[in-house]
Amino acid sequence: xxxxxxxxxxxxxxxxxxxxxxxxxxxxxxxxxxxxxxxxxxxxxxxxxxxxxxxxxxxxxxxxxxxxxxxxxxxxxxxxxxxxxxxxxxxxxxxxxxxxxxxxxxxxxxxxxxxxxxxxxxxxxxxxxxxxxxxxxxxxxxxxxxxxxxxxxxxxxxxxxxxxxxxxxxxxxxxxxxxxxxxxxxxxxxxxxxxxxxxxxxxxxxxxxxxxxxxxxxxxxxxxxxxxxxxxxxxxxxxxxxxxxxxxxxxxxxxxxxxxxxxxxxxxxxxxxxxxxxxxxxxxxxxxxxxxxxxxxxxxxxxxxxxxxxxxxxxxxxxxxxxxxxxxxxxxxxxxxxxxxxxxxxxxxxxxxxxxxxxxxxxxxxxxxxxxxxxxxxxxxxxxxxxxxxxxxxxxxxxxxxxxxxxxxxxxxxxxxxxxxxxxxxxxxxxxxxxxxxxxxxxxxxxxxxxxxxxxxxxxxxxxxxxxxxxxxxxxxxxxxxxxxxxxxxxxxxxxxxxxxxxxxxxxx
Numbered sequence: 001x002x003x004x005x006x007x008x009x010x011x012x013x014x015x016x017x018x019x020x021x022x023x024x025x026x027x028x029x030x031x032x033x034x035x036x037x038x039x040x041x042x043x044x045x046x047x048x049x050x051x052x053x054x055x056x057x058x059x060x061x062x063x064x065x066x067x068x069x070x071x072x073x074x075x076x077x078x079x080x081x082x083x084x085x086x087x088x089x090x091x092x093x094x095x096x097x098x099x100x101x102x103x104x105x106x107x108x109x110x111x112x113x114x115x116x117x118x119x120x121x122x123x124x125x126x127x128x129x130x131x132x133x134x135x136x137x138x139x140x141x142x143x144x145x146x147x148x149x150x151x152x153x154x155x156x157x158x159x160x161x162x163x164x165x166x167x168x169x170x171x172x173x174x175x176x177x178x179x180x181x182x183x184x185x186x187x188x189x190x191x192x193x194x195x196x197x198x199x200x201x202x203x204x205x206x207x208x209x210x211x212x213x214x215x216x217x218x219x220x221x222x223x224x225x226x227x228x229x230x231x232x233x234x235x236x237x238x239x240x241x242x243x244x245x246x247x248x249x250x251x252x253x254x255x256x257x258x259x260x261x262x263x264x265x266x267x268x269x270x271x272x273x274x275x276x277x278x279x280x281x282x283x284x285x286x287x288x289x290x291x292x293x294x295x296x297x298x299x300x301x302x303x304x305x306x307x308x309x310x311x312x313x314x315x316x317x318x319x320x321x322x323x324x325x326x327x328x329x330x331x332x333x334x335x336x337x338x339x340x341x342x343x344x345x346x347x348x349x350x351x352x353x354x355x356x357x358x359x360x361x362x363x364x365x366x367x368x369x370x371x372x373x374x375x376x377x378x379x380x381x382x383x384x385x386x387x388x389x390x391x392x393x394x395x396x397x398x399x400x401x402x403x404x405x406x407x408x409x410x411x412x413x414x415x416x417x418x419x420x421x422x423x424x425x426x427x428x429x430x431x432x433x434x435x436x437x438x439x440x441x442x443x444x445x446x447x448x449x450x451x452x453x454x455x456x457x458x459x460x461x462x463x464x465x466x467x468x469x470x471x472x473x474x475x476x477x478x479x480x481x482x483x484x485x486x487x488x489x490x491x492x493x494x495x496x497x498x499x500x501x502x503x504x505x506x507x508x509x
Contacts, residue, residue: 015061018090030098031224037091037206038073040082042268046210047084053210054086064089079202081271091206095224097378116408117426119246120164121149125177129156137427141247149243166250166287170242186239187288191232192254193221193281194262198453201226202270209269218265229281230266233258236292237285254280280498377401377434384435385442388477394432401431433507436484440505443481447495 025032041050050067057065066087073085108114119140123132133151143149164171169186172178196202207220212234221229240249259278266273380397387393405422406412423430485491488504495501 021094022092024102025094025099028102030102031095032092033094033224034090034092035205035222037088037208038068038077038080038082039086039088039208039210040073040080040269041084041210042082044083049210050084050086057086057088062088062090077203077205077207079270079272080207081269093206093222093224097382101379114408118153120171121151121243121246122171122174123160123176125175130160130175131156132160137247140243143243145243166248166285167242167245168287170245174242184289187291188237188239188250189286189288190235190237190251190283191286192235192258192283193229193231194254194259194278195281196228196230196277197279198277198450199274201228202272203228207269209265218262220270230262230278231281232284233261233265234292250285252283252285254283256280377428377431380431381434381438385438386477387435387439388480389435394435397431397435401428429507436487437505437507439481440484440488440490441502444495444498444501444505447492448498 022032022034024030039050039053041047054065054067064087066089068085068087070081070083070085073080073082073087076087104114115134117137119135119137121133121135121140123130125131132155134153134155135149135151139152140149162168162171166188169183172183173180201222203220203222206222209217209219211217218230218233221231223229237251239245259280262278263273263275380401402419402422405426405428406417409417409422409425411417411422490504494504
């Protein structure tokens with residue numbers, strides 16, 4: 001019995017994946033923008049590291065890289081401070097929700113089956129078969145921890161790919177017959193983001209400092225709407241037990257006090273950052289193969305053959321690998337080490353994490369609410385925070401979502417299963433409650449701004465001589481907000497405490 005173990009670098013896939021990603025987005029009209037990136041040295045001691053980054057990029061085929069003097073960089077970004085900068089014109093940004101929605105559709109059209117609200121709890125290698133033990137996420141959440149965790153379903157696939165992110169090592173340890181010696185130790189780097197408020201975006205390009213141990217440093221991230229986010233920092237945290245990790249019970253809260261560490265880091269390259277302009281954004285946790293005192297390692301592919309059975313583990317993968325997602329080199333590698341591997345014979349234990357925190361099980365291509373919770377619903381709710389919704393709008397949204405949920409469960413209206421039963425089975429709250437949550441989230445954001453903030457000035461705009469037309473009165477946003485607050489028994493002064501406000505308006509599921 002042999003074991004194939006290979007540590008891979010992101011550079012092996014990143015360049016090719018970038019080309020494929022630009023083409024994919026262009027062909028399918030997915031919103032994206034090539035805005036370029038500046039990696040900056042803010043002191044003379046960092047210049048050698050910047051030169052090393054340029055040489056490494058050239059070695060791996062990155063085109064267009066150019067070293068700039070500080071004054072050249074400030075012509076691109078007047079607010080920037082640096083002594084030298086590495087210019088990467090091919091870097092860009094993409095609407096990740098639209099991209100994930102497109103990839104889900106592509107996968108399903110090619111025969112992929114997603115099993116939602118389901119968790120992989122372990123497995124067993126016996127003879128020339130590998131068994132995957134599966135349980136419903138509700139049973140997992142209600143497990144008392146004292147009795148044996150029973151599987152509700154046993155799958156016997158030809159090939160299993162364990163790419164479950166934060167839970168990958170825990171799942172590997174629960175597969176009996178897989179040697180513990182080949183499972184890397186779990187290391188987790190927690191990173192927080194802060195958003196820039198009350199000011200116009202000072203940058204038009206991505207701005208990155210010299211990378212630090214465990215991450216890329218607190219850098220400038222722009223979205224397609226021009227909003228600026230700074231992050232992530234690096235905080236090495238301890239892991240949690242396997243079952244809580246399957247339920248993604250990590251701590252994703254952002255402490256406001258961490259802003260005290262962000263201000264000096266950001267002011268190294270953006271000295272014009274004003275006090276009080278940073279607001280807590282979100283947090284994410286990256287599974288790492290190397291710790292703070294170890295050399296960087298991107299990810300590892302392990303192949304464990306047992307006669308005709310292959311259990312492949314991908315550990316160390318995290319959400320920054322979007323560019324590599326389209327690289328055919330990843331599947332080509334699996335095909336090389338597993339010559340019998342075909343795309344229709346592979347079972348993936350994977351994770352879809354759209355943002356910092358997911359309420360569902362984190363080992364979810366067999367698991368969680370997957371594409372519905374992570375992709376489709378955010379797409380449906382896009383812009384709902386400023387939409388004076390009518391009952392007819394809500395009804396159309398409910399119909400669209402229930403069609404998707406019935407399809408997920410393999411049901412039709414002819415099966416005569418009530419909507420409430422389907423929602424309870426999938427673990428999804430009604431869409432109107434989520435619409436109310438995003439409206440009130442935006443309302444809280446507005447109310448916490450100063451009276452001179454642009455969004456507050458727009459709130460006070462009045463049109464002289466304007467009156468409602470004849471017929472049924474139109475519904476306005478402030479009227480919808482008042483109704484929402486009455487339903488939840490909220491008052492405007494509650495918006496001043498962000499944590500309390502978020503807790504009160506949250507719609508679980």
